[in-house]
Amino acid sequence: MVMVMKRDIIKIKEEKCTGCGDCIPGCPEGAIQVIDGKVGS
Numbered sequence: 001m002v003m004v005m006k007r008d009i010i011k012i013k014e015e016k017c018t019g020c021g022d023c024i025p026g027c028p029e030g031a032i033q034v035i036d037g038k039v040g041s
Contacts, residue, residue: 012039 010027019037026032032039 014038 007028008026010023010032012023012032017039019034019039021034021039023039024032024034
């Protein structure tokens, strides 16, 4: 039996980022954070 794990990849449009942080909970890897008011990964 072969198991394949598929995950969603979140893509941030940096020019539209307001630094609200709403995207952070959507990242299961915990790789998104707000730095200097903008989202960084």
